Amino acid sequence: MADRKHVVIVGAGFGGVRLAKELAKENVRITLVDRHNYHLFQPLLYQVTTAVLSPAEIAYPTREFFKNFKNVEFFLAKATGVDQARRVLQTDHGEISYDYLVLSAGGTTNFFGNASVERNSYAMKTLQEAITLRSHIVHEFERASKKTAPAQTDERRRHLNFVIVGGGATGIEMAGAMVELFSIFKKEFHSLDFNEVNVTLLEAMGSVLPMVPPDLQQHTIDVLRKKGVNVRLNTAVTGYDGNDLTLKDGEVIPTKTVIWAAGVRAQDFIKDCGGEVDRAGRVIVEENLLVKGSDRVFAIGDCASFMHGDMKRPLPTVAPVATQEAVQVKQNIMALIAGKTPDQLGKFVYHDLGAMATIGKGEAVMNGPMPVLGFNLKASGFFAWIAWMFVHLIRLAGKYSDFTVSVKWIWNFFFGTRVARIILSKME
Amino acid sequence: MADRKHVVIVGAGFGGVRLAKELAKENVRITLVDRHNYHLFQPLLYQVTTAVLSPAEIAYPTREFFKNFKNVEFFLAKATGVDQARRVLQTDHGEISYDYLVLSAGGTTNFFGNASVERNSYAMKTLQEAITLRSHIVHEFERASKKTAPAQTDERRRHLNFVIVGGGATGIEMAGAMVELFSIFKKEFHSLDFNEVNVTLLEAMGSVLPMVPPDLQQHTIDVLRKKGVNVRLNTAVTGYDGNDLTLKDGEVIPTKTVIWAAGVRAQDFIKDCGGEVDRAGRVIVEENLLVKGSDRVFAIGDCASFMHGDMKRPLPTVAPVATQEAVQVKQNIMALIAGKTPDQLGKFVYHDLGAMATIGKGEAVMNGPMPVLGFNLKASGFFAWIAWMFVHLIRLAGKYSDFTVSVKWIWNFFFGTRVARIILSKME
Numbered sequence: 022m023a024d025r026k027h028v029v030i031v032g033a034g035f036g037g038v039r040l041a042k043e044l045a046k047e048n049v050r051i052t053l054v055d056r057h058n059y060h061l062f063q064p065l066l067y068q069v070t071t072a073v074l075s076p077a078e079i080a081y082p083t084r085e086f087f088k089n090f091k092n093v094e095f096f097l098a099k100a101t102g103v104d105q106a107r108r109v110l111q112t113d114h115g116e117i118s119y120d121y122l123v124l125s126a127g128g129t130t131n132f133f134g135n136a137s138v139e140r141n142s143y144a145m146k147t148l149q150e151a152i153t154l155r156s157h158i159v160h161e162f163e164r165a166s167k168k169t170a171p172a173q174t175d176e177r178r179r180h181l182n183f184v185i186v187g188g189g190a191t192g193i194e195m196a197g198a199m200v201e202l203f204s205i206f207k208k209e210f211h212s213l214d215f216n217e218v219n220v221t222l223l224e225a226m227g228s229v230l231p232m233v234p235p236d237l238q239q240h241t242i243d244v245l246r247k248k249g250v251n252v253r254l255n256t257a258v259t260g261y262d263g264n265d266l267t268l269k270d271g272e273v274i275p276t277k278t279v280i281w282a283a284g285v286r287a288q289d290f291i292k293d294c295g296g297e298v299d300r301a302g303r304v305i306v307e308e309n310l311l312v313k314g315s316d317r318v319f320a321i322g323d324c325a326s327f328m329h330g331d332m333k334r335p336l337p338t339v340a341p342v343a344t345q346e347a348v349q350v351k352q353n354i355m356a357l358i359a360g361k362t363p364d365q366l367g368k369f370v371y372h373d374l375g376a377m378a379t380i381g382k383g384e385a386v387m388n389g390p391m392p393v394l395g396f397n398l399k400a401s402g403f404f405a406w407i408a409w410m411f412v413h414l415i416r417l418a419g420k421y422s423d424f425t426v427s428v429k430w431i432w433n434f435f436f437g438t439r440v441a442r443i444i445l446s447k448m449e
Numbered sequence: 450m451a452d453r454k455h456v457v458i459v460g461a462g463f464g465g466v467r468l469a470k471e472l473a474k475e476n477v478r479i480t481l482v483d484r485h486n487y488h489l490f491q492p493l494l495y496q497v498t499t500a501v502l503s504p505a506e507i508a509y510p511t512r513e514f515f516k517n518f519k520n521v522e523f524f525l526a527k528a529t530g531v532d533q534a535r536r537v538l539q540t541d542h543g544e545i546s547y548d549y550l551v552l553s554a555g556g557t558t559n560f561f562g563n564a565s566v567e568r569n570s571y572a573m574k575t576l577q578e579a580i581t582l583r584s585h586i587v588h589e590f591e592r593a594s595k596k597t598a599p600a601q602t603d604e605r606r607r608h609l610n611f612v613i614v615g616g617g618a619t620g621i622e623m624a625g626a627m628v629e630l631f632s633i634f635k636k637e638f639h640s641l642d643f644n645e646v647n648v649t650l651l652e653a654m655g656s657v658l659p660m661v662p663p664d665l666q667q668h669t670i671d672v673l674r675k676k677g678v679n680v681r682l683n684t685a686v687t688g689y690d691g692n693d694l695t696l697k698d699g700e701v702i703p704t705k706t707v708i709w710a711a712g713v714r715a716q717d718f719i720k721d722c723g724g725e726v727d728r729a730g731r732v733i734v735e736e737n738l739l740v741k742g743s744d745r746v747f748a749i750g751d752c753a754s755f756m757h758g759d760m761k762r763p764l765p766t767v768a769p770v771a772t773q774e775a776v777q778v779k780q781n782i783m784a785l786i787a788g789k790t791p792d793q794l795g796k797f798v799y800h801d802l803g804a805m806a807t808i809g810k811g812e813a814v815m816n817g818p819m820p821v822l823g824f825n826l827k828a829s830g831f832f833a834w835i836a837w838m839f840v841h842l843i844r845l846a847g848k849y850s851d852f853t854v855s856v857k858w859i860w861n862f863f864f865g866t867r868v869a870r871i872i873l874s875k876m877e
Contacts (some may be wrong), residue, residue: 056586057872058591058872059870059871062759064698074504075504075506076871076873077503077870077871080871082637082871087634087637090635091639094639097588097595097596114595148871148873149873152873159486160486163486163525166523169541200513209512209515210512269557335816441509442487442510443486443487443505443576444486445504445576445577445580
């Protein structure tokens with residue numbers, strides 16, 4: 022017992038949980054550290070924001086994964102740094118010493134240093150942020166409904182202008198789900214003129230969804246526009262004071278709601294872990310996933326910067342990268358325990374599974390090699406949407422969620438039910 | 450259109466929603482005012498606290514009830530008083546003038562003036578309170594799991610001591626659901642000794658559940674004790690500083706969690722509505738449900754004090770009183786509009802439907818006249834539990850909730866699944 026090696030994992034996201042599950046079967050002791058007591062299924066966060074799903078359906082108690090593994094201990098704390106010389110992880114609840122450490126702390130929103138945007142816009146990376154944004158969106162309609170006098174038109178329109186910044190998967194999915202949510206509001210806010218409601222998607226580049234081919238990008242834009250989303254490309258944001266969003270060309274959009282889905286960076290503490298970080302704050306890892314310069318600290322997923330061979334940019338911040346890296350790290354840790362040296366460890370090779378995104382009910386795009394089918398598949402429309410649902414359901418954490426989420430999606434598809442439209446006040 | 454009478458209803462609880470639904474079919478204009486945008490199914494609030502149900506399953510968007518009734522307007526605001534002379538309701542979003550006003554604002558927690566208890570204990574009347582308490586309960590186990598050193602025994606036990614004050618339906622149901630929740634934690638917190646976990650139910654009177662006969666009271670106590678709840682009768686609380694709960698006889702219980710389920714009173718603003726209030730702050734109403742001294746302001750439900758004839762105490766603060774009163778008030782408002790005078794209005798007669806309470810999975814007590822069956826029914830055990838579920842399901846707001854709540858209950862019964870164990874931090 023006493024001589025079992027202690028592996029400390031920071032972060033219970035896709036990578037951290039997968040790694041802990043893999044290691045749990047081995048003769049090691051594992052401490053999984055996270056600042057939340059749940060594993061968050063982040064790809065569906067926008068469905069909490071738009072009241073399709075309840076928080077508990079995408080947030081799974083981390084301890085439940087490991088109830089049958091007594092060698093896994095969960096520790097609720099926020100990591101603050103690593104002292105590699107003393108082999109300790111620093112947290113807001115004290116230090117934890119390790120034999121091997123794996124950083125899988127995920128990412129946070131990247132505002133690219135724009136303080137006014139960071140202060141006033143809504144991010145969508147944590148469950149609390151999603152709940153806060155959901156409350157805010159519903160509340161804006163309540164506020165607008167109190168300002169129906171002609172003299173209040175400007176103020177009312179500001180409440181009914183919703184801007185999403187960023188044309189990646191999150192921005193696209195959010196835009197599609199928002200217009201559908203608003204079509205439900207249309208039946209309930211009798212005093213509002215819904216011609217005054219606007220959903221705008223701003224993208225700084227020339228197209229959306231960089232991970233799919235140009236024809237699917239165009240298809241996505243066409244579908245969003247048909248749904249009523251005002252898609253604007255080559256449009257960069259320079260500032261936002263909470264009332265007016267300023268664009269690079271000087272144009273001003275009056276709005277109380279800017280949803281920032283334009284960038285991801287690593288958590289701040291990653292720079293204090295004794296490694297070297299890239300521009301997005303991600304720690305640079307060797308091909309064996311060891312943090313550069315370390316022989317017992319690994320990093321995986323969104324907080325790691327993996328760029329080797331002829332790669333032009335680091336691996337993307339998506340779940341399959343994190344889970345595949347977890348499997349490699351597990352093998353490498355067991356190899357180190359068995360006496361191997363760092364240069365003898367296996368090198369990580371990423372198998373791209375492609376990309377997919379929904380654009381509201383009944384519409385999605387997908388592109389990528391289908392390992393099961395053995396060929397590349399590019400698809401859009403209803404079929405891609407069914408595939409999207411299927412892929413997401415089998416990736417959800419539990420049978421229970423699989424079931425209730427399926428039910429909610431079916432209900433939503435046929436009846437447009439969105440029950441979770443609760444304004445939760447923090448002041449109460 | 451213009452000469453349609455304007456009925457303002459304060460509060461979208463059982464009484465307010467029922468009344469608005471009844472009036473919606475008539476040629477009147479209705480404004481329904483509530484400080485929340487949802488109708489809360491309060492009897493199941495303890496299931497949110499104990500992670501059985503998600504908030505959205507018991508909180509139904511109020512506007513959805515009235516989407517097909519354009520004569521009903523919802524107004525999100527907090528009522529602050531009534532100026533009967535000027536016929537206006539005062540709110541934190543301005544004044545609303547009325548032809549007829551109905552106060553159905555519900556109740557809030559009654560701490561009976563004990564400031565230390567009010568400041569440091571957890572109440573369970575609002576959705577936000579239930580979510581906050583749920584987070585706290587789960588968090589206490591996380592905190593205890595970090596204090597496993599022998600020197601930390603006192604501190605750890607304080608985290609694992611949970612005290613519920615009040616042996617009414619809420620206290621009983623909460624106690625039963627809590628011990629079941631903790632049996633799930635037992636599988637997941639490997640480092641804790643669950644002999645150190647205590648759930649105590651304190652009741653100042655000589656028995657629990659005052660609305661059922663003595664044998665069912667005793668049965669309830671027996672079942673709770675068998676489940677491991679430390680039921681203490683004739684035990685009054687005098688103070689609580691957040692660390693130590695002090696009893697009347699001087700005994701001190703070290704605990705970080707006191708759940709106050711011992712009393713209900715009216716919202717503060719009820720005393721500012723131009724009527725006369727009783728000791729619990731409820732406005733005194735005539736037999737026709739008009740506020741004493743008024744000819745156009747009614748009050749129903751938990752904020753009204755109805756005591757006439759040979760009644761020894763006002764009608765209880767339960768949903769059936771509110772909904773039955775709503776039906777009477779609708780008739781009386783229509784009669785006033787038709788030209789009747791207050792003395793010609795119908796008098797309210799309450800039809801007692803009995804009482805029921807669950808004591809955890811598979812156990813409940815029920816007592817009361819069964820109007821459908823035509824006789825008095827007193828029952829306990831599994832049958833009463835099935836009846837309890839049936840009654841609550843048919844009272845839930847929507848088909849959607851009926852379905853998912855049934856699913857969750859079945860899941861919970863067979864597998865003990867409690868997924869909503871999320872610690873939501875307000876600080877994030």
